[in-house]
Amino acid sequence: MAGHIPRTFIDDLLARLDIVDIVDARVKLKKKGKNYSACCPFHNEKTPSFSVSQEKQFYHCFGCGVHGNAIDFMMEYERLEFVEAIDELASHLGIEVPREQRQGSFSQGPTANTEQKRSLYDLLGSIANFYRSQLKTSAGKPAIEYLKNRGLSGEIAQKFEIGFVADEWDSVRKQFGQQKQAQDALVSGGMLIENDKGNRYDRFRGRIMFPIRDRRGRVIAFGGRVIGDGTPKYLNSPETPIFHKGKELYGLYEVLQTHRSPEHVLVVEGYMDVVALAQFGVDYAVASLGTSTTGDHLQMLFRQTSNIVCCYDGDRAGRDAAWRAMENALPFLNDGRQLKFMFLPDGEDPDTYIRQHGKQAFEEQVASATTLSEFMFQTLMLQVDTSSREGMAKLSTLAIPLINKIPGGTLRMYLRELLGRKLGLVDERQLQQLIAKSDEQSSRPAPHKKIERTPMRVVIALLLQNPHYVELMPNLDSIRQTQLPGLSLLLDVVDKCINRPHITTGQLLECWRNEKDERILSLLASWDLPTYREEDNHDDIFCDSLDKVIYQCIERQIETLQAKERSIGLSVDEKRELLALMLDLKA
Structure with missing residues (x-):
């Protein structure tokens, strides 16, 4: 069982919780139709795209795609481990969390860890x-x-x-x-x-x-x-x-106490810098803790703001640290996010600079910080001989893998165009050929494909989103043994809906946590199924798709019996079964 906590307890916990209460205590929700909405707490946005369903006990952001139940929300929002999230939710209800011991016995105390x-x-x-x-x-x-x-x-x-x-x-x-x-x-x-x-x-x-x-x-x-x-x-x-120093930032708690959604965050190198800046009213600074700015740091900050400025010394060590931060940030640079770099004069740090020059001068430095594109190409150009073809070829070899790591299409396109200008490629086709060749060699993962619409996926998705649809389904015992992709998973979902008549989407998904089908079920549960015609509704789509699945099962059963008939022949009962199936198919 997950985290040595009995599955029955987790099911009961989710049944007793209301995800709206859990989310609303942390993100102010507004009623919108039968659901609740807010600006997403996991990415920066101005128009609310974060939706919470009280009926399904499930949240989903149409902007960044995050979704899940109350446990997932606590893990993501509060940055908790699974067991810690369970403890926190149980504490919200004022109940103890039982733990599994050897041979199925339970204890009421929390685990030693x-x-x-x-x-x-x-x-x-x-x-x-x-x-x-x-x-x-x-x-x-x-x-x-x-x-x-x-x-x-x-x-x-x-x-x-x-x-x-x-x-x-x-x-x-x-x-x-x-x-x-x-x-x-x-x-x-x-x-x-x-x-x-x-x-x-x-x-x-x-x-x-x-x-x-x-x-x-x-x-x-x-x-x-x-x-x-x-x-x-x-x-x-x-x-x-x-x-874990690679995952924590000094001063972030204090920043968020002052600014729920800070316009920008300044990353400095020491906690004395953070405190000194706060004394002068620069209350949006955080510091890494004896380590470089990691991907975990940047991912955490981009959940709070769209604009990060990294402040370093202007010497070689400071610029090397800035380069590492840039490399770590690239996979998180979705469109709308900005990373800039601020380099102080030699011998200065944020503490000494703001005490000597004051808040206004310091914030002017922040405002004029070097953009990512400027810093990237300034640094790369120093590594190549720009007067030779070989040097410019090396520039493309160095730049393209970095650019390809960026998920934001607009920024990626801009950097590619900038590279083209640096290389002197006036013909856009030349640049595209160069990029295509590099893409073949790069290990950048392909973007997530849209879910292909099949009857089986539609049925599973709508059943996950509306567990009461199980009441619309006929008895499926006759097709249980059919070898059809996705059928065993559908039957598992059906059985859980039958065994627990009032189960919610959030509770259903919890049954597959850490299982091989968790990811696909999570995607299907948040799949916004389009309708082909205005008069269509999800009830009709579900029933039509289920009919197609049953039809496919009957076809597969007929194919199996016909293959057996050709090879070794059929018994009398099997011949009757084949005839009945063919009549069902025609009907």
Whole structure:
């Protein structure tokens, strides 16, 4: 069973939930006919294309294609694992989640993994409060002086919940690790280090502490800035069960608290930059955590905004980091999304620049940031000899695979045209031939094809979307053994609809989570079936398509019996069956 949670519990949970309540608590919905709509929370848009069906307990975005039930929504919106989403939904209803044990027995407690994560969230939240309280003690005076010298107000320190830890080996261990089990949790959470002799001591000592929060506001890690000349200047938590630095961004929670849908987001390199910018009113900055800007980072940001500006030093290292960010961003650049690059003068970072030049000058730099197309071709042109044919051929070899990664057709076309101008190709056919040749060699996956309309797919799709249609179906026992593509899947859906008369679309799909047919069923459940004539309705389309499926089954049964008759002959009963089938076919 999924996540060691009984299937019966998941079915019951979905039956008791209302997806409208779950979504509306996070995305304000408006009633539109019998459904509810909103601007999609998973991509940036101005015209609502996100629809939630109370009847089907299912959501679907006609813009970006995301869809699913309440569990899928929680996993996608809150960035939860499957089991965490179940826990969250169960908590919404005030019920405990049973867990499967060996040999089919159950326990009411959560799994060790889930319980461990929950404990770590609580533990790190308590440590953040402890650090904050230490800032107010006499030992915290040097930290307060440092923050004041950096121009940070108490309001900003409070917003980011900045704290302090004294230069002692055991501040956190004494406060939170009196028992071995508690110390084990501190080691797991990255707060204690264990040396070769088994001795344990605080990871963070003599530092200003910056809590790192996930999108839900839970403390998942810390960053520490040393006071004075110690090393390293900045120290981050290691990877833990709840902290994966390639998937988290410092300051994103705070940005979303201020801007539900930020116009743009600025990506900087350090958490001190984020805090300093916020002090000057630039409250839309986030920072990667000791790593380059990853695809996960960019995908997460593009769910919040259509415009990302990456800010780096203007030196070689900064431009290399910008190039890696660009490569990671290409697969997420749908039409309407923009990625720009802002390079500061040598020796400057966002913190020093805004303190020296002010907010207006800094935001002018943001506004005039280098576009992706400019940065891409500026960088590539430095790698080739533009005065030779060989150099220009190399330019096309370097550029086309990058351009082909971009899903947005308009941007991809613009970059191809720009490449053509760089290559001096005035004849559009020459450029198309060059692109076609490169496409053959590239590994860019083909775009998703539209679902081919067949009677079987229409029946399955409409039954998934309207489980009560099972009442329109005749007994299908006579065709159960027929070898017809898709029939066994249709019969599985039919059986589940019969066995659970009031099942919803969302509950139906949950039956196939992590199964081989999950993807096709999910697509069919969100398939917006066109009608050929105005007078058509889905009831009629369903019945007509079902008749065609049954007809195909009878044809297949006749073909099977006729083949047997030619090879070894038929029994008397089989001859009668063949005759009856042929009469059915004519009827």
